[in-house]
Amino acid sequence: MECQTVLPGRECNFWAKSGCVHTGSSCKNTVEECEGCDRVIEGTIGKVCSAFPAPAKKWEGGLCNFATHKKLEIKTADVKVNPLKASKKAAAAKKK
Ligand code: SF4
Incomplete structure:
Protein backbone atom coordinates (compact mmCIF):
# COMPACT_ATOMS: atom_id res chain seq x y z
CA MET A 1 0.00 0.00 0.00
CA GLU A 2 1.02 3.61 -0.35
CA CYS A 3 2.73 5.33 2.56
CA GLN A 4 0.84 8.33 3.86
CA THR A 5 3.28 9.74 6.39
CA VAL A 6 7.04 9.67 5.77
CA LEU A 7 6.97 9.09 1.98
CA PRO A 8 3.44 9.99 0.91
CA GLY A 9 2.30 8.19 -2.24
CA ARG A 10 5.22 5.74 -2.30
CA GLU A 11 4.50 2.01 -2.33
CA CYS A 12 5.59 0.46 0.95
CA ASN A 13 5.31 -3.07 2.32
CA PHE A 14 5.01 -1.73 5.86
CA TRP A 15 1.90 0.33 5.20
CA ALA A 16 -1.30 -1.49 6.16
CA LYS A 17 -4.91 -0.43 6.55
CA SER A 18 -4.12 0.39 10.17
CA GLY A 19 -1.16 2.58 9.16
CA CYS A 20 2.58 1.96 9.36
CA VAL A 21 3.29 -1.40 10.97
CA HIS A 22 7.04 -0.85 11.30
CA THR A 23 8.53 -0.55 14.81
CA GLY A 24 7.53 2.83 16.21
CA SER A 25 4.99 3.26 13.37
CA SER A 26 7.51 5.05 11.21
CA CYS A 27 10.68 4.71 9.15
CA LYS A 28 13.86 5.83 10.87
CA ASN A 29 16.30 8.45 9.59
CA THR A 30 19.48 7.42 7.85
CA VAL A 31 22.71 7.25 9.83
CA GLU A 32 26.17 8.73 9.23
CA GLU A 33 27.35 5.61 7.38
CA CYS A 34 24.57 6.13 4.80
CA GLU A 35 26.08 9.42 3.57
CA GLY A 36 26.74 9.08 -0.15
CA CYS A 37 24.40 6.15 -0.73
CA PHE A 66 22.03 -2.52 0.19
CA ALA A 67 24.66 0.26 0.20
CA THR A 68 25.57 1.65 -3.22
CA HIS A 69 28.54 3.73 -2.06
CA LYS A 70 30.56 1.12 -0.17
CA LYS A 71 31.35 -2.40 -1.20
CA LEU A 72 32.90 -5.28 0.62
CA GLU A 73 36.39 -5.98 -0.67
CA ILE A 74 37.23 -9.62 -0.95
CA LYS A 75 40.88 -10.31 -1.45
CA THR A 76 41.78 -13.55 -3.10
CA ALA A 77 45.20 -15.10 -2.87
CA ASP A 78 47.23 -15.33 -6.04
CA VAL A 79 46.99 -18.97 -6.86
CA LYS A 80 48.66 -20.20 -9.97
CA VAL A 81 46.88 -23.07 -11.62
CA ASN A 82 48.51 -25.37 -14.13
CA PRO A 83 45.78 -25.73 -16.81
CA LEU A 84 46.95 -29.22 -17.77
CA LYS A 85 46.83 -30.52 -14.18
CA ALA A 86 43.47 -28.79 -13.60
CA SER A 87 42.06 -30.48 -16.69
CA LYS A 88 43.29 -33.91 -15.53
CA LYS A 89 41.87 -33.32 -12.05
CA ALA A 90 38.48 -32.33 -13.51
CA ALA A 91 38.45 -35.40 -15.74
CA ALA A 92 39.32 -37.65 -12.78
CA ALA A 93 36.55 -36.09 -10.71
CA LYS A 94 34.00 -36.80 -13.47
CA LYS A 95 34.93 -40.51 -13.52
CA LYS A 96 34.08 -40.92 -9.82
S1 SF4 B 1 20.86 1.16 1.51
FE1 SF4 B 1 22.02 3.05 1.74
S2 SF4 B 1 20.63 4.46 2.76
FE2 SF4 B 1 19.79 2.39 3.04
S3 SF4 B 1 20.57 1.71 5.03
FE3 SF4 B 1 21.99 0.98 3.44
S4 SF4 B 1 23.58 2.57 3.27
FE4 SF4 B 1 21.82 3.46 4.37
Missing part, protein backbone atom coordinates in the same frame (compact mmCIF):
# COMPACT_ATOMS: atom_id res chain seq x y z
CA ASP A 38 22.07 6.47 -3.75
CA ARG A 39 19.20 5.03 -1.72
CA VAL A 40 19.00 8.03 0.61
CA ILE A 41 15.85 10.00 -0.16
CA GLU A 42 14.11 12.94 1.45
CA GLY A 43 11.02 12.09 3.48
CA THR A 44 8.77 14.20 5.64
CA ILE A 45 10.97 13.39 8.65
CA GLY A 46 14.25 14.11 6.84
CA LYS A 47 16.59 11.71 5.10
CA VAL A 48 15.38 8.12 4.98
CA CYS A 49 16.40 4.98 3.12
CA SER A 50 14.34 3.92 0.10
CA ALA A 51 15.27 0.26 0.64
CA PHE A 52 15.03 -0.33 4.38
CA PRO A 53 13.03 1.39 7.16
CA ALA A 54 15.68 1.18 9.88
CA PRO A 55 19.10 2.13 8.42
CA ALA A 56 20.93 1.92 11.76
CA LYS A 57 20.08 -1.77 11.98
CA LYS A 58 21.63 -2.36 8.55
CA TRP A 59 24.99 -1.16 9.88
CA GLU A 60 24.92 -3.02 13.20
CA GLY A 61 26.52 -6.13 11.75
CA GLY A 62 29.01 -4.28 9.55
CA LEU A 63 28.50 -3.11 6.00
CA CYS A 64 24.92 -2.53 4.84
CA ASN A 65 24.19 -5.03 2.08
Whole structure:
Protein backbone atom coordinates (compact mmCIF):
# COMPACT_ATOMS: atom_id res chain seq x y z
CA MET A 1 0.00 0.00 0.00
CA GLU A 2 1.02 3.61 -0.35
CA CYS A 3 2.73 5.33 2.56
CA GLN A 4 0.84 8.33 3.86
CA THR A 5 3.28 9.74 6.39
CA VAL A 6 7.04 9.67 5.77
CA LEU A 7 6.97 9.09 1.98
CA PRO A 8 3.44 9.99 0.91
CA GLY A 9 2.30 8.19 -2.24
CA ARG A 10 5.22 5.74 -2.30
CA GLU A 11 4.50 2.01 -2.33
CA CYS A 12 5.59 0.46 0.95
CA ASN A 13 5.31 -3.07 2.32
CA PHE A 14 5.01 -1.73 5.86
CA TRP A 15 1.90 0.33 5.20
CA ALA A 16 -1.30 -1.49 6.16
CA LYS A 17 -4.91 -0.43 6.55
CA SER A 18 -4.12 0.39 10.17
CA GLY A 19 -1.16 2.58 9.16
CA CYS A 20 2.58 1.96 9.36
CA VAL A 21 3.29 -1.40 10.97
CA HIS A 22 7.04 -0.85 11.30
CA THR A 23 8.53 -0.55 14.81
CA GLY A 24 7.53 2.83 16.21
CA SER A 25 4.99 3.26 13.37
CA SER A 26 7.51 5.05 11.21
CA CYS A 27 10.68 4.71 9.15
CA LYS A 28 13.86 5.83 10.87
CA ASN A 29 16.30 8.45 9.59
CA THR A 30 19.48 7.42 7.85
CA VAL A 31 22.71 7.25 9.83
CA GLU A 32 26.17 8.73 9.23
CA GLU A 33 27.35 5.61 7.38
CA CYS A 34 24.57 6.13 4.80
CA GLU A 35 26.08 9.42 3.57
CA GLY A 36 26.74 9.08 -0.15
CA CYS A 37 24.40 6.15 -0.73
CA ASP A 38 22.07 6.47 -3.75
CA ARG A 39 19.20 5.03 -1.72
CA VAL A 40 19.00 8.03 0.61
CA ILE A 41 15.85 10.00 -0.16
CA GLU A 42 14.11 12.94 1.45
CA GLY A 43 11.02 12.09 3.48
CA THR A 44 8.77 14.20 5.64
CA ILE A 45 10.97 13.39 8.65
CA GLY A 46 14.25 14.11 6.84
CA LYS A 47 16.59 11.71 5.10
CA VAL A 48 15.38 8.12 4.98
CA CYS A 49 16.40 4.98 3.12
CA SER A 50 14.34 3.92 0.10
CA ALA A 51 15.27 0.26 0.64
CA PHE A 52 15.03 -0.33 4.38
CA PRO A 53 13.03 1.39 7.16
CA ALA A 54 15.68 1.18 9.88
CA PRO A 55 19.10 2.13 8.42
CA ALA A 56 20.93 1.92 11.76
CA LYS A 57 20.08 -1.77 11.98
CA LYS A 58 21.63 -2.36 8.55
CA TRP A 59 24.99 -1.16 9.88
CA GLU A 60 24.92 -3.02 13.20
CA GLY A 61 26.52 -6.13 11.75
CA GLY A 62 29.01 -4.28 9.55
CA LEU A 63 28.50 -3.11 6.00
CA CYS A 64 24.92 -2.53 4.84
CA ASN A 65 24.19 -5.03 2.08
CA PHE A 66 22.03 -2.52 0.19
CA ALA A 67 24.66 0.26 0.20
CA THR A 68 25.57 1.65 -3.22
CA HIS A 69 28.54 3.73 -2.06
CA LYS A 70 30.56 1.12 -0.17
CA LYS A 71 31.35 -2.40 -1.20
CA LEU A 72 32.90 -5.28 0.62
CA GLU A 73 36.39 -5.98 -0.67
CA ILE A 74 37.23 -9.62 -0.95
CA LYS A 75 40.88 -10.31 -1.45
CA THR A 76 41.78 -13.55 -3.10
CA ALA A 77 45.20 -15.10 -2.87
CA ASP A 78 47.23 -15.33 -6.04
CA VAL A 79 46.99 -18.97 -6.86
CA LYS A 80 48.66 -20.20 -9.97
CA VAL A 81 46.88 -23.07 -11.62
CA ASN A 82 48.51 -25.37 -14.13
CA PRO A 83 45.78 -25.73 -16.81
CA LEU A 84 46.95 -29.22 -17.77
CA LYS A 85 46.83 -30.52 -14.18
CA ALA A 86 43.47 -28.79 -13.60
CA SER A 87 42.06 -30.48 -16.69
CA LYS A 88 43.29 -33.91 -15.53
CA LYS A 89 41.87 -33.32 -12.05
CA ALA A 90 38.48 -32.33 -13.51
CA ALA A 91 38.45 -35.40 -15.74
CA ALA A 92 39.32 -37.65 -12.78
CA ALA A 93 36.55 -36.09 -10.71
CA LYS A 94 34.00 -36.80 -13.47
CA LYS A 95 34.93 -40.51 -13.52
CA LYS A 96 34.08 -40.92 -9.82
S1 SF4 B 1 20.86 1.16 1.51
FE1 SF4 B 1 21.99 0.98 3.44
S2 SF4 B 1 23.58 2.57 3.27
FE2 SF4 B 1 22.02 3.05 1.74
S3 SF4 B 1 20.63 4.46 2.76
FE3 SF4 B 1 19.79 2.39 3.04
S4 SF4 B 1 20.57 1.71 5.03
FE4 SF4 B 1 21.82 3.46 4.37
